[in-house]
Amino acid sequence: xxxxxxxxxxxxxxxxxxxxxxxxxxxxxxxxxxxxxxxxxxxxxxxxxxxxxxxxxxxxxxxxxxxxxxxxxxxxxxxxxxxxxxxxxxxxxxxxxxxxxxxxxxxxxxxxxxxxxxxxxxxxxxxxxxxxxxxxxxxxxxxxxxxxxxxxxxxxxxxxxxxxxxxxxxxxxxxxxxxxxxxxxxxxxxxxxxxxxxxxxxxxxxxxxxxxxxxxxxxxxxxxxxxxxxxxxxxxxxxxxxxxxxxxxxxxxxxxxxxxxxxxxxxxxxxxxxxxxxxxxxxxxxxxxxxxxxxxxxxxxxxxxxxxxxxxxxxxxxxxxxxxxxxxxxxxxxxxxxxxxxxxxxxxxxxxxxxxxxxxxxxxxxxxxxxxxxxxxxxxxxxxxxxxxxxx
Numbered sequence: 269x270x271x272x273x274x275x276x277x278x279x280x281x282x283x284x285x286x287x288x289x290x291x292x293x294x295x296x297x298x299x300x301x302x303x304x305x306x307x308x309x310x311x312x313x314x315x316x317x318x319x320x321x322x323x324x325x326x327x328x329x330x331x332x333x334x335x336x337x338x339x340x341x342x343x344x345x346x347x348x349x350x351x352x353x354x355x356x357x358x359x360x361x362x363x364x365x366x367x368x369x370x371x372x373x374x375x376x377x378x379x380x381x382x383x384x385x386x387x388x389x390x391x392x393x394x395x396x397x398x399x400x401x402x403x404x405x406x407x408x409x410x411x412x413x414x415x416x417x418x419x420x421x422x423x424x425x426x427x428x429x430x431x432x433x434x435x436x437x438x439x440x441x442x443x444x445x446x447x448x449x450x451x452x453x454x455x456x457x458x459x460x461x462x463x464x465x466x467x468x469x470x471x472x473x474x475x476x477x478x479x480x481x482x483x484x485x486x487x488x489x490x491x492x493x494x495x496x497x498x499x500x501x502x503x504x505x506x507x508x509x510x511x512x513x514x515x516x517x518x519x520x521x522x523x524x525x526x527x528x529x530x531x532x533x534x535x536x537x538x539x540x541x542x543x544x545x546x547x548x549x550x551x552x553x554x555x556x557x558x559x560x561x562x563x564x565x566x567x568x569x570x571x572x573x574x575x576x577x578x579x580x581x582x583x584x585x586x587x588x589x590x591x592x593x594x595x596x597x598x599x600x601x602x603x604x605x606x607x608x609x610x611x612x613x614x615x616x617x618x619x620x621x622x623x624x625x626x627x628x629x630x631x632x633x634x635x636x637x638x639x640x641x642x643x644x645x646x647x648x649x650x651x652x653x654x655x656x657x658x659x660x
Contacts, residue, residue, distance in 0.1 A: 324636040332640035335629030354620035356593035383412035417622035509536030548619035566605040
């Protein structure tokens with residue numbers, strides 16, 4: 269008996285089919301694992317970057333606060349120097365050369381202008397002798413400290429007081445170039461905003477005027493100078509000086525008729541006044557315009573220029589080595605036009621010391637940059653308080 273075996277050409281055995289399916293499954297798992305590994309690696313890199321940025325934010329915050337403490341110490345040392353019983357623009361705290369700082373060797377090493385590592389800088393004091401690892405880390409760090417005394421401006425709350433009359437505001441608006449017909453209205457509106465009653469001055473405004481605008485007259489001291497922008501007839505250009513400055517500060521410029529140009533002023537209210545100070549103008553730091561806001565003998569512009577000319581020295585520049593700051597207000601008698609009586613009267617409004625300072629610290633760590641602003645009040649070398657801080 270013959271047995272015939274027939275087979276079809278090209279057929280695949282069951283074992284081979286199973287092997288192919290298994291290979292596809294393995295390839296699928298490999299692909300999935302590769303995708304998961306890539307995603308995990310990416311996530312780890314992102315987490316590492318976020319962690320590094322978080323550390324940088326912490327470091328830059330800490331560096332800014334260190335800069336404020338640095339400023340407090342600088343101001344403490346300056347006031348402790350008995351050979352310089354005044355504050356002036358050529359001292360180290362103000363960014364000057366510091367030649368009037370007496371025998372205080374600490375001031376000789378201060379570096380208020382270098383923002384990186386150097387002896388006498390914030391980073392230099394924090395890391396006076398850095399290790400190789402610290403040196404590599406901090407070489408890209410930056411920390412700049414700027415100190416500005418607020419006594420170089422006139423305290424607007426004192427200007428609005430009844431003892432000063434209308435003079436400071438009328439003088440300020442006149443120097444700015446404000447339309448003469450507007451000055452009485454602007455002056456009375458500011459005084460009404462600050463006084464403690466709802467009695468409307470002849471040309472002023474109280475809560476009845478402001479209520480349709482959604483607020484009332486404050487009837488108290490100004491805490492933030494930007495409150496002026498809430499007061500009747502005060503425009504952003506008056507506050508900032510020009511329409512360009514208003515836009516840069518984020519304020520909307522005053523609407524003008526088509527074909528008319530926006531009003532620009534010679535000076536800005538923000539440059540003349542401050543709401544925070546002891547109320548005395550420092551004759552060693554104030555400019556000519558601010559000095560004119562208090563009663564001066566003779567022509568205010570000429571007398572104010574004479575005060576500045578006497579303190580700046582032969583080069584005619586503030587904050588340089590040949591400055592000759594006033595030791596006391598009585599020395600104003602050396603200024604043309606000042607008598608003993610006039611100098612005594614000036615002592616009601618003027619001083620050679622500053623007590624309130626705005627400190628601006630800008631720090632950068634691993635491309636993370638922040639700016640911290642602090643307002644300090646100095647009563648004596650051992651009593652310097654932080655009034656408030658904010659981040660810009």
